[in-house]
Amino acid sequence: xxxxxxxxxxxxxxxxxxxxxxxxxxxxxxxxxxxxxxxxxxxxxxxxxxxxxxxxxxxxxxxxxxxxxxxxxxxxxxxxxxxxxxxxxxxxxxxxxxxxxxxxxxxxxxxxxxxxxxxxxxxxxxxxxxxxxxxxxxxxxxxxxxxxxxxxxxxxxxxxxxxxxxxxxxxxxxxxxxxxxxxxxxxxxxxxxxxxxxxxxxxxxxxxxxxxxxxxxxxxxxxxxxxxxxxxxxxxxxxxxxxxxxxxxxxxxxxxxxxxxxxxxxxxxxxxxxxxxxxxxxxxxxxxxxxxxxxxxxxxxxxxxxxxxxxxxxxxxxxxxxxxxxxxxxxxxxxxxxxxxxxxxxxxxxxxxxxxxxxxxxxxxxxxxxxxxxxxxxxxxxxxxxxxxxxxxxxxxxxxxxxxxxxxxxxxxxxxxxxxxxxxxxxxxxxxxxxxxxxxxxxxxxxxxxxxxxxxxxxxxxxxxxxxxxxxxxxxxxxxxxxxxxxxxxxxxxxxxxxxxxxxxxxxxxxxxxxxxxxxxxxxxxxxxxxxxxxxxxxxxxxxxxxxxxxxxxxxxxxxxxxxxxxxxxxxxxxxxxxxxxxxxxxxxxxxxxxxxxxx
Amino acid sequence: xxxxxxxxxxxxxxxxxxxxxxxxxxxxxxxxxxxxxxxxxxxxxxxxxxxxxxxxxxxxxxxxxxxxxxxxxxxxxxxxxxxxxxxxxxxxxxxxxxxxxxxxxxxxxxxxxxxxxxxxxxxxxxxxxxxxxxxxxxxxxxxxxxxxxxxxxxxxxxxxxxxxxxxxxxxxxxxxxxxxxxxxxxxxxxxxxxxxxxxxxxxxxxxxxxxxxxxxxxxxxxxxxxxxxxxxxxxxxxxxxxxxxxxxxx
Numbered sequence: 001x002x003x004x005x006x007x008x009x010x011x012x013x014x015x016x017x018x019x020x021x022x023x024x025x026x027x028x029x030x031x032x033x034x035x036x037x038x039x040x041x042x043x044x045x046x047x048x049x050x051x052x053x054x055x056x057x058x059x060x061x062x063x064x065x066x067x068x069x070x071x072x073x074x075x076x077x078x079x080x081x082x083x084x085x086x087x088x089x090x091x092x093x094x095x096x097x098x099x100x101x102x103x104x105x106x107x108x109x110x111x112x113x114x115x116x117x118x119x120x121x122x123x124x125x126x127x128x129x130x131x132x133x134x135x136x137x138x139x140x141x142x143x144x145x146x147x148x149x150x151x152x153x154x155x156x157x158x159x160x161x162x163x164x165x166x167x168x169x170x171x172x173x174x175x176x177x178x179x180x181x182x183x184x185x186x187x188x189x190x191x192x193x194x195x196x197x198x199x200x201x202x203x204x205x206x207x208x209x210x211x212x213x214x215x216x217x218x219x220x221x222x223x224x225x226x227x228x229x230x231x232x233x234x235x236x237x238x239x240x241x242x243x244x245x246x247x248x249x250x251x252x253x254x255x256x257x258x259x260x261x262x263x264x265x266x267x268x269x270x271x272x273x274x275x276x277x278x279x280x281x282x283x284x285x286x287x288x289x290x291x292x293x294x295x296x297x298x299x300x301x302x303x304x305x306x307x308x309x310x311x312x313x314x315x316x317x318x319x320x321x322x323x324x325x326x327x328x329x330x331x332x333x334x335x336x337x338x339x340x341x342x343x344x345x346x347x348x349x350x351x352x353x354x355x356x357x358x359x360x361x362x363x364x365x366x367x368x369x370x371x372x373x374x375x376x377x378x379x380x381x382x383x384x385x386x387x388x389x390x391x392x393x394x395x396x397x398x399x400x401x402x403x404x405x406x407x408x409x410x411x412x413x414x415x416x417x418x419x420x421x422x423x424x425x426x427x428x429x430x431x432x433x434x435x436x437x438x439x440x441x442x443x444x445x446x447x448x449x450x451x452x453x454x455x456x457x458x459x460x461x462x463x464x465x466x467x468x469x470x471x472x473x474x475x476x477x478x479x480x481x482x483x484x485x486x487x488x489x490x491x492x493x494x495x496x497x498x499x500x501x502x503x504x505x506x507x508x509x510x511x512x513x514x515x516x517x518x519x520x521x522x523x524x525x526x527x528x529x530x531x532x533x534x535x536x537x538x539x540x541x542x543x544x545x546x547x548x549x550x551x552x553x554x555x556x557x558x559x560x561x562x563x564x565x566x567x568x569x570x571x572x573x574x575x576x577x578x579x580x581x582x583x584x585x586x587x588x589x590x591x592x593x594x595x596x597x598x599x600x
Numbered sequence: 601x602x603x604x605x606x607x608x609x610x611x612x613x614x615x616x617x618x619x620x621x622x623x624x625x626x627x628x629x630x631x632x633x634x635x636x637x638x639x640x641x642x643x644x645x646x647x648x649x650x651x652x653x654x655x656x657x658x659x660x661x662x663x664x665x666x667x668x669x670x671x672x673x674x675x676x677x678x679x680x681x682x683x684x685x686x687x688x689x690x691x692x693x694x695x696x697x698x699x700x701x702x703x704x705x706x707x708x709x710x711x712x713x714x715x716x717x718x719x720x721x722x723x724x725x726x727x728x729x730x731x732x733x734x735x736x737x738x739x740x741x742x743x744x745x746x747x748x749x750x751x752x753x754x755x756x757x758x759x760x761x762x763x764x765x766x767x768x769x770x771x772x773x774x775x776x777x778x779x780x781x782x783x784x785x786x787x788x789x790x791x792x793x794x795x796x797x798x799x800x801x802x803x804x805x806x807x808x809x810x811x812x813x814x815x816x817x818x819x820x821x822x823x824x825x826x827x828x829x830x831x832x833x834x835x836x837x838x839x840x841x842x843x844x845x846x847x848x849x850x
Binding site: 058064346490492495500503508528573 | 642644645646647648650657659662664681684685688689691692722723725746747762764765766767768769770771772773776777778779780847
């Protein structure tokens, strides 16, 4: 399928035409070129730039920002193992090694014959059914040595991906505990009908009264956001659904989009009615590309049922439609202003704020950006009555919350609880034993130890976007933090000094400690970097990048200290390590050759 | 008074639309900065101008001035943060001041002196960044790039050429030029371009004049940057502030 090195002209023109020859669709265009050819050739870059009449360097700049876009051939089969800590705990490393052995290549490299590349990628959102991988963007779950050998065979035989066994691509919902959101049985249109019976201001007031707060983690009042957007002046207004679920350990939006997509779209439509928007976008993370088709079918059904399109539900002048945009592997695009930049076909770099998206968002127009679960909850609140919704949860955290449970427990999956549930309760329900710590809300969230298991999930105490990763007492929390630190270094957009340089330095320090060369000096340096990241980073990514280290240092300092040398300082420069390449070239492979040091 | 805020105890008046940095410089108060250039819309990426506004840290170049703000800048805590950021920038690239043509005219070096950065602080990353010497009159030494995007903006907003852009992400982020070959010689850059004069460090260099002005007689050899920057600051903007290839600009 990827035998052509570059799409022939009609193909590229078809792709450009599909996206209206619009430079604002650059990311979508490049994603299509990548899908069609396996990479974006220099020729394709030039032609896209010429067609869209934009600088060639801009095309190259955008393409090189996103992990899934390649500017050089990267194999007919591009295999990316999900590298969340939960995948690691399930043995993704040995599986990756196995596949590399089977196919005779090194991780991160393309095979000599151009057939395959194998590498790592950030969490793909399949933590409850890992280890997982992506092959040419398609998710494969529940990897085992057997499955890895089969996949290697299929690749070696150049079997087209479409004919691979369907069970590889099965993604389970694993709903362990359903609540009002997941068991919402109201027919589509109910929330919209309720909203149409109110005025625009009444809708916003109702959402305010519901006490609904953003489910993406920050917890901003949804009613206030919509009100600000409603009052903002703009020729056009936009509704954007953030389905760029990139926080490692989080997969609840995936399940909502599988089970309750109608309610996500309904929430967006209600928001459009309230703020006066005619166009909405759902920004779907590239890892969930397999959801694109079913979601588009649901959109089509809603158009046919006059729940989308012109004169919605017969109300003249109420026009609204939704388009789905795909991400291409950039965690930072989960930040709302970076997401808007990405929607506009640019590099996903967070904007300077103010101005905020509610006044100057997509195409500089007022834009309401909310999480998948927020829209779903807004629609539910209107369908069930905001007073009833208010009764669920706690005073400052109304409603229910989907928790993505993964890691050391008997029943990983999705649990829906009213806000206010204790960590201990979730641990009991998911069958976790001998639990050492739980990472709440992903690497950017909080690591809680045993003495804090009575803390409650909610904005009053432990705010969460949904991730709940369980670690039992066999786990080394230093290694957990190191995995997260690598994640942030990989995902930093590179805009600001503290995050671009700081996350990389943090990674080096953690690696130095892991390699047994760490000293007290390194712990001191880590604390210094943490302070700089927290004080001066441009966005939440940098400001929270130090959380994993800060929190594990607080709870599990011995896990760090046991790895330190007794010295106060050891230089990072390692003479043996520096000579390793020469030793490798001369064919030495004994222990004294330090080949491992060189690899790192 | 309505349109004033306090900076380290001093009263600073501002005009609506000004940022804390712009108002401070116009009023003769220096806040250390690197990526901020008075002729362009503030970028906010280097974070050297971080101040505390009502107790919260924020980049002063992008922070809108508001009446009644309490701004702290010249404190040991914030200067320590700035020193660390300068150390991080030095460690990130390959900066060898003694052999650099820009020595004495380099903003990063001048800030290092002025902020009293006496040690390296971090282990250096020694990235591999080949130079681009393809152009007959201009050298690009990427080893010193701090990714401030000033050349990107100058070329796009003033020269109308888009010679430069940024590629990559995180530590892989780097300056690229607008040519199929990826080489400067194949772009339409010219010596008279604004992009030729805005680089705060030694990336974009005119060939054959490297040491025509002797070291010791250069811009920051005369006076520290804290004094120089105040004279430079109040000048009319040349950038349009609208750049479709620039980051963080919205």
